[in-house]
Amino acid sequence: MPKFPAMTMGRQDDELESLELLRTPYTATWTSLGEVPKNHPLVTVMSLVAAQFIVFIAAQAPHLISSGVLFFRFAAIVASTHLAIAFAQSLHFGATEPGFLPTGEELKTLMAKCDASKDQSCATGDELRALDAARSVYEEAFQHTCLAEAMDDGYYVKQAILPPPTVELEGLKWCTTCLIWRPPRCSHCSTCGRCVLEFDHHCHMLGRCIGRRNHQTFLLITWSAGINSFLIAFVSCYQLFTWYSSVGVPDLKGVPGSSLHRWGLMAFAVICASGCLYFANPRALGCGCTRRGYRQILFCIGVLAAAMLIGLLIHLRMSGRMEWYILGVTFSCVLSGATCPFIMCSALEQLENACRGSTVKRVAVDQRSGVRKPPISLTNVWSFLFSERPPSLFSS
Ligand SMILES: [Zn+2]
Numbered sequence: 001m002p003k004f005p006a007m008t009m010g011r012q013d014d015e016l017e018s019l020e021l022l023r024t025p026y027t028a029t030w031t032s033l034g035e036v037p038k039n040h041p042l043v044t045v046m047s048l049v050a051a052q053f054i055v056f057i058a059a060q061a062p063h064l065i066s067s068g069v070l071f072f073r074f075a076a077i078v079a080s081t082h083l084a085i086a087f088a089q090s091l092h093f094g095a096t097e098p099g100f101l102p103t104g105e106e107l108k109t110l111m112a113k114c115d116a117s118k119d120q121s122c123a124t125g126d127e128l129r130a131l132d133a134a135r136s137v138y139e140e141a142f143q144h145t146c147l148a149e150a151m152d153d154g155y156y157v158k159q160a161i162l163p164p165p166t167v168e169l170e171g172l173k174w175c176t177t178c179l180i181w182r183p184p185r186c187s188h189c190s191t192c193g194r195c196v197l198e199f200d201h202h203c204h205m206l207g208r209c210i211g212r213r214n215h216q217t218f219l220l221i222t223w224s225a226g227i228n229s230f231l232i233a234f235v236s237c238y239q240l241f242t243w244y245s246s247v248g249v250p251d252l253k254g255v256p257g258s259s260l261h262r263w264g265l266m267a268f269a270v271i272c273a274s275g276c277l278y279f280a281n282p283r284a285l286g287c288g289c290t291r292r293g294y295r296q297i298l299f300c301i302g303v304l305a306a307a308m309l310i311g312l313l314i315h316l317r318m319s320g321r322m323e324w325y326i327l328g329v330t331f332s333c334v335l336s337g338a339t340c341p342f343i344m345c346s347a348l349e350q351l352e353n354a355c356r357g358s359t360v361k362r363v364a365v366d367q368r369s370g371v372r373k374p375p376i377s378l379t380n381v382w383s384f385l386f387s388e389r390p391p392s393l394f395s396s
Pocket residue numbers: 175176177178179187188189193194195
């Protein structure tokens with residue numbers, strides 16, 4: 001059997017099956033996004049943003065605009081614009097691959113396939129593009145190492161999969177899971193099971209890795225979500241307070257549902273206060289960054305929202321004052337008030353890192369090794385926001 005039977009073959013998948021070298025799980029659809037880690041879809045986050053948008057536009061914004069107060073008009077316009085931006089950016093974020101790197105085995109397969117296609121096309125256009133992208137990534141990554149001058153086009157990619165001590169690359173780390181040399185600032189994500197270019201962190205709330213290809217979008221999402229949740233929380237608290245003042249709180253006593261609603265409000269105040277404490281203590285950030293932490297936060301917000309809404313609904317029906325407006329305000333108050341400190345904390349952290357040209361991962365590594373934070377510079381922000389994203393090694 002010839003070493004590369006693909007040289008005499010067409011591109012049909014069944015023919016490729018007989019090629020021993022290409023028998024890996026990634027052979028058939030190398031460049032499809034389906035082969036990168038299956039992150040959970042953004043359904044929860046997107047539905048909450050959409051629900052918040054509908055409630056805000058339908059129930060709250062008309063009251064704010066007709067209030068005649070300039071700040072409330074401004075808040076209504078800014079909050080709804082930022083909600084729309086957050087929704088659009090989340091859609092974009094969901095469709096962008098963070099910058100995953102293929103494993104050593106996959107790179108080997110890809111190179112063999114593309115080599116074989118020099119004589120007979122057996123690699124698809126996407127696969128040739130993926131190899132080109134890998135070449136440019138490794139060329140950039142290894143240009144400061146002690147590697148010799150490139151011998152051919154694929155030289156650096158070939159070096160990237162040679163394990164130590166065959167190759168020793170100064171300052172770079174060998175990934176023992178993916179079996180590749182990691183480019184600088186590339187880290188392995190244990191949740192996704194792949195190395196990610198300029199790895200920042202794995203966001204359990206959005207269910208994805210943050211890396212070089214989606215970092216700018218992530219910063220925009222955190223800021224637009226942070227601004228709208230802050231403004232909506234502020235105006236919702238005001239609207240809730242004004243409504244209570246107008247109906248007169250003493251009248252509510254003894255009406256079924258009102259105590260549940262009051263307890264809900266109190267618990268809401270507690271979670272907002274703990275959110276503020278969390279906001280004030282950056283070291284506590286780590287505790288919310290696990291999948292379990294986020295689930296607990298979402299669970300608390302869900303229970304609170306349900307308690308407040310059910311209590312208020314019963315109360316309004318029994319007291320004969322059925323007002324959908326105040327139900328909407330309560331929903332916004334819980335959702336925005338409880339999430340605002342966490343989102344703002346993340347937004348500020350992301351902005352600080354962008355100013356320092358750093359990442360969450362790098363800050364943690366520097367802290368462990370006692371290295372001082374790099375200085376803040378506007379040039380860093382500029383290059384962070386406007387640097388070109390490298391092509392994906394996975395999507396076409
Ligand atoms: Zn890895």
